[in-house]
Amino acid sequence: MQKMDVSQFKDRYKKKFQERFAFNYENATKQEQFVALGHLVKDLYSSDWKETVDTYQENKQKQVYYFSMEFLPGRMLKSNLLNLGILDVVQEGLAELGLDLDEVASGEMDPALGNGGLGRLASCFMDSLASTGLPGNGNGIRYRYGLFKQKFIDGHQIELPENWLRNGNVWEVRRENKAVTVRFGGQVSLEPDNEGNMHVTYHNTQNILAVPYDTAMVGYQNGTVNNLRLWSAEIPYGEEYLFPTEEERNGVKQITEYLYPDDSNYEGLLLRLKQEYFFSSAGVQSVVRYFKQLNLDWSYLPDKIAIHINDTHPTLAIPELMRILMDEEGLSWEQAWEITKKTISYTNHTILQEAMERWSIDMMNLLLPRITQIIMEINRRHIEKKTPLYGEDLTNRTAIVANGEIKMANLAIIGSHSINGVAKLHTNILINHTLHDFYLMYPNKFNNKTNGVTMRRWLQISNPGLTDLLDETIGTEWKTNANDIILLKAYAEDKEVLARIDAVKLENKKRFAKYVSEEMDIEIDPNAIFDVQIKRLHAYKRQLLNVLHILDRYQYIKDNPGVDIPKRVFIFGAKAAPSYHYAKQIIKLINAIAEMINNDSSLNDLIKVVFVENYGVSLAELIIPAADVSEQISLAGKEASGTSNMKLMANGALTIATMDGATVEIYDYVGEENIYIFGMSNEEVQKLNAANSYNSREIYEKNPAVKRVLNMLIDGSIPGLEDEGQDIFDSLVKYNDEYYLLKDFDSYINAHKQIDKDFRNRETWNRRALLNIASSGPFSADYTIERYADEIWKLGAQREPEDLI
Structure with missing residues (x-):
């Protein structure tokens, strides 16, 4: 990205505003002022975005794809300005134009695409992947409304739709050419061809188009711009006649309408399961399509791709990858299973076994018949293989299918090569109690990765007063190496610094x-x-x-x-x-x-x-x-x-x-x-x-x-x-x-x-x-991500084709 001074920014902003709105920025609403600024910022990073994507592909770099039901990014304007290194320039330039950056930034909707720590962690990780220069992508759902807007009426919580997209989303790019088809329902048959190989045939399925919307994840002043891909459910082109009623058309919209629909009834549960398969299938299809462009043997998939599932919501990525490798690419079960396990890793966020996701076999079979067949076969082979080694009791306690239900955490553990907790205590509880049976079987799969937060948003953007104090006392290296904040300890007896901390807090x-x-x-x-x-x-x-x-x-x-x-x-x-x-x-x-x-x-x-x-x-x-x-x-x-x-x-x-x-x-x-x-x-x-x-x-x-x-x-x-x-x-x-x-x-x-x-x-x-x-x-997400990259995803150690010659 080319740097701008204040004068250049002012000229470009006025020009961009007139291009979009054909009137003077001074008469605009805050939302219009933000939109113009957002498009200007997007112009600034677009070449880096393309170059980053092209470089990954040309170098055939191993990439991680982070699958999460939630992403909670917050407003992105200031984050993008900071990471591009122009926050001060834009703030000063807007002031000279008679505008206030904070007020302009308030014109951006805060996307409620998550419910708390899980979604905020995913967004911190997206920021850290780009800021540490690591090749990483997000994969989730583009909820039309996201989590509800909370209102208090007479002290009671009332949920209202949070229509964060009502004015569009400056940062996203619709990629119709990258759309994929996701199948629901119908029947599945296995039919032999002339050579005796079995082929899967689908009948009477409901086909949904998954359309990706991509958002740039701008790294901190390093030129890296990664990608967050969120999927929207639509009726396939030219197939509107297959959805003749308003109810059927609404059924398609509902898949990506709300985050966490009410699952207290059957219809809500079914919709939740649809959502989970929808973004898992779309994401895996997208990843496989990218890998095929590399023209490598399928055995190299784990050397070029890491798929990480954030809690159990995306666990259906495991049978989906198996389905594609076997049904569409012709691999044997054994080949597909080894590739799948080596490719997929899993973060557990839940301590209580009873709180972990379970799905009715009947519901799964109704909605996803082929996926159900694959899960049942994974379970059968697990029991067959482990019973002679660990006995019936232990093996049955680790079974994926039991009492008419499919246990998603069990599937995630058996179908992946790494399971991590998110704090030392949490991981110890998983190993010693919650998942102890699995630890006995797979001790080498378990590891800890304590969560982290991005100091860029939570210090530099949120607390500029404290940021200035740190810069003036310990220098600016902490912005790229958060451990340097420890240098502040040298000022613990400095009365002037302590008074400044008090003053910053008071402001x-x-x-x-x-x-x-x-x-x-x-x-x-x-x-x-x-x-x-x-x-x-x-x-x-x-x-x-x-x-x-x-x-x-x-x-x-x-x-x-x-x-x-x-x-x-x-x-x-x-x-x-x-x-x-x-x-x-x-x-x-x-x-x-x-x-x-x-x-x-x-x-x-x-x-x-x-x-x-x-x-x-x-x-x-x-x-x-x-x-x-x-x-x-x-x-x-x-x-x-x-x-x-x-x-x-x-x-x-x-x-x-x-x-x-x-x-x-x-x-x-x-x-x-x-x-x-x-x-x-x-x-x-x-x-x-x-x-x-x-x-x-x-x-x-x-x-x-x-x-x-x-x-x-x-x-x-x-x-x-x-x-x-x-x-x-x-x-x-x-x-x-x-x-x-x-x-x-x-x-x-x-x-x-x-x-x-x-x-x-x-x-x-x-x-x-x-x-x-x-x-x-030490609680910077940058360090957390580096540990994931080194110890789980192996982004630095790639097996190249020539290594095997």
């Missing part, structure tokens, strides 16, 4: 307070402790424990008028799955408490509760730099990794946490004096589970603080609650508190009391914040 808190005032009509004090819990709403993540602390603090303040404790603002961001009734009840409870607390003048603003609507990447970019306290309070042994913990520590928040997920590794890096650990360990949780001796009602009866807080849920103390308070109370007392909130309650409250004390000593607090920032480098 970020003022920015968020302004948003809360303007958007939510709630006034919060930037000098208060900003206590943040931002993640998917789920019982195991224990937002409810946070709520119990808020109620305990509320009662303490009411009992002690004029008490001298730091002000605290509790900030939540979370969506609940539409069919997750209990999680939605907790949302209603938090909103009811917020209404009660925020309007109680007797509290003297010592507590405020802010629950932001429609939490997503853009709101995270506003909240995370403003956070003082990071809530990572899942029951130990339940959170696979967590990534908000990494983003928050990198921005100088101190973590309050159980020893769960990647927080265990954060603890190792920051040291126990710079983190607030409470609650049971995973080992203690496992012992309590095994003893089956937990009695939450006994805690309720014997602990006055617990009893008083829980009684507030049912005695009318909280206005606006109906059945929610009683149901939540019952979950904790009557149904024995599945996630041990009451067991960890006292420990949690005491940790927060310590935070109150420590926050008053600003210098000590800022030193701890500095040490958290300085310890965040």
Whole structure:
């Protein structure tokens, strides 16, 4: 890409705007100003995009294809400007044109193509692949609406369509010439030819056209531009007559309409399965088509292609690759199976065996008859091969097919060459408990790859004040080598640097307070402790424990008028799955408490509760730099990794946490004096589970603080609650508190009391914040991706044809 100065940018922007809109940019909406800028930026990287793709193919480089049901990229304008090295030029140029970059950037929709950590991780990985110069591609679904838009009506979560494509998408390119056909339903027959070879014939299938939309993944100032391919379901050209009714045409649209349709009924489950096969099949077909252009023997496929499945959603890529290699390319089962296993690797994101995906054989056979045949044969051969080696019991426990269901995690493990967890604790739990049977069979397949986050978005873009501070104290090498952030430790006793950290944090808190005032009509004090819990709403993540602390603090303040404790603002961001009734009840409870607390003048603003609507990447970019306290309070042994913990520590928040997920590794890096650990360990949780001796009602009866807080849920103390308070109370007392909130309650409250004390000593607090920032480098996604590339995908070690001569 050719560099521009400010004057050149201004000329090009004015020209681009007039080309697209034929009037003056000054009279445009923010969305129109953004569109013109987006197209200008796209022009700047287009030649690098083509050159990167051409270079990979000419050099026959091994490439990884990252299959994920979710990608949560966030707004891409600033990211692209930063990675192109022109963020400052564009900011200055727009200012001279009378425009503000932040306002122009707000014209971009935030694509809600994910539901949390899984999708955000996939997007961080796309950024890191390009920024480390590695040949990597994303493969997913171009949801028309994505995840729902969250609204609060009378405190209840209401789901609205999030039409992120209503004004088009500047960054994507439709590739009709790369479309493929995906088959559903019908019947399959195996028929011999004249030489006795069996051929597969399909009858009465419903054929859907998968059309790819490609988006450039721009590397950080290195000229590499990789590709994210998202598929859209359409009626095949010229076959509209096969879909005569509106219902049939809508059935095609539905495949790529919504992320995670309601799967509480048969129709929703069937649609979910369609989605999973649709993007897996389209992606595998696309990969195979690329490989055939290399004109190599099929045995080289694993040397040129790595397919990585992000959780079990894309597991059907395994039988799909088998289908193509056997049915379309004529390979034997044995050849196809070896190639498939060597090509595919799998990341597990789930600790509980019972939470892993399963599909009804009958549903699978109805929708995907040939894929079902292949899965059944994989299972048959697995049992036949492993029974003599490991015995019937162990082999049957690892079977893919059991009790009328297909276990997708089992298929993913058996059909791949690598299985990784996403934090050391998570991987140890998989090896020793959840997937222990598989570990006995395939010990060499298992490995750990602790998740990471991209510091470009979560520091450089989200927190320019902290970025400037780092540049001026430790230089700029940390931007390409995040481990260099550790150099900040040398300034832990520098009062001037500590004061600057405090000032940067205060400015970020003022920015968020302004948003809360303007958007939510709630006034919060930037000098208060900003206590943040931002993640998917789920019982195991224990937002409810946070709520119990808020109620305990509320009662303490009411009992002690004029008490001298730091002000605290509790900030939540979370969506609940539409069919997750209990999680939605907790949302209603938090909103009811917020209404009660925020309007109680007797509290003297010592507590405020802010629950932001429609939490997503853009709101995270506003909240995370403003956070003082990071809530990572899942029951130990339940959170696979967590990534908000990494983003928050990198921005100088101190973590309050159980020893769960990647927080265990954060603890190792920051040291126990710079983190607030409470609650049971995973080992203690496992012992309590095994003893089956937990009695939450006994805690309720014997602990006055617990009893008083829980009684507030049912005695009318909280206005606006109906059945929610009683149901939540019952979950904790009557149904024995599945996630041990009451067991960890006292420990949690005491940790927060310590935070109150420590926050008053600003210098000590800022030193701890500095040490958290300085310890965040190892959690850069760049390092995570390099470990995947070296240890799983083998992107650096390629077997070339001449090696075998």
